Amino acid sequence: MPDATTPLPCPKCHGAMQALDGYGDAVVHRCRGCEGMWFEIMAHEDLREHAERIDLNAPKAPAADTLRDPSAPADAPLLCPACTHYPLIHMVDPHQPHIRFESCKFCYGRFYDAGEFRDYVDDSEYDTAFDRLFKAVAGKRMG
Ligand SMILES: [Zn+2]
Ligand SMILES: [Zn+2]
Numbered sequence: 177m178p179d180a181t182t183p184l185p186c187p188k189c190h191g192a193m194q195a196l197d198g199y200g201d202a203v204v205h206r207c208r209g210c211e212g213m214w215f216e217i218m219a220h221e222d223l224r225e226h227a228e229r230i231d232l233n234a235p236k237a238p239a240a241d242t243l244r245d246p247s248a249p250a251d252a253p254l255l256c257p258a259c260t261h262y263p264l265i266h267m268v269d270p271h272q273p274h275i276r277f278e279s280c281k282f283c284y285g286r287f288y289d290a291g292e293f294r295d296y297v298d299d300s301e302y303d304t305a306f307d308r309l310f311k312a313v314a315g316k317r318m319g
Contacts, residue, residue, distance in 0.1 A: 184257035187264055187278065187287055188212050193257060196230060199223060204230055205257070211290035214257055220286050220293070227297040231288070235295035254287070256280035271299055273310040 183192035184205050191209025202222035205214040211232050215223070223230055254264045264278035264287060275296055278287040288296060 184214060185260075186210060186212060187214075187254040187257055188289070199226065206230065206232075213288050213290075213293055215286045215288070216258070217284040220288070220296070224297045227294045231291060231293040233291035233294070235291045235298070254278055256283060256285060257287075258283050258285050268310075269296060270314065271307075271311075272296065273307050 183194050185191075186193050186207040186209060189207060189209040189212075191207045193205035193207045193212075193214055195203060195205050199219075199222075202219040203216040204219050204223055207213070213230060256262045256264055259280055259282050262280055262282050264280055267277050267279045267286075269275040269277065272295065275288075275292055277289075277292060277296075279285070
């Protein structure tokens with residue numbers, strides 16, 4: 177793995193992602209280009225209370241409630257910035273299915289687009305009709 181002083185390549189725009197200082201063991205990198213964020217394993221949980229400082233962008237309203245198969249092939253494969261050659265998998269937040277982030281199944285890092293991390297932390301925002309439908313279906317499956 178690259179050391180902390182080497183900027184990671186942004187999986188989305190290939191800009192340089194710089195590690196943010198001051199969060200102890202929780203490691204997060206932010207892209208200078210698109211301002212997306214890369215969280216190392218579990219850092220997205222540890223850094224919830226810092227979302228306003230880490231994520232420079234306000235959450236964007238989802239464009240529309242469009243059902244999209246999350247297992248569908250991506251338009252272009254995104255590669256894990258830490259593992260460098262493993263493709264990231266597209267994930268849907270189970271509590272807010274309009275949030276689609278990317279995750280690496282090898283290092284468990286996660287990439288959130290600009291604005292998505294704040295949205296993730298504030299789970300009251302933009303709870304869309306799609307989210308409610310998804311929860312209803314998931315609830316039925318569980319029992
Ligand atoms: Zn970027
Ligand atoms: Zn990885």
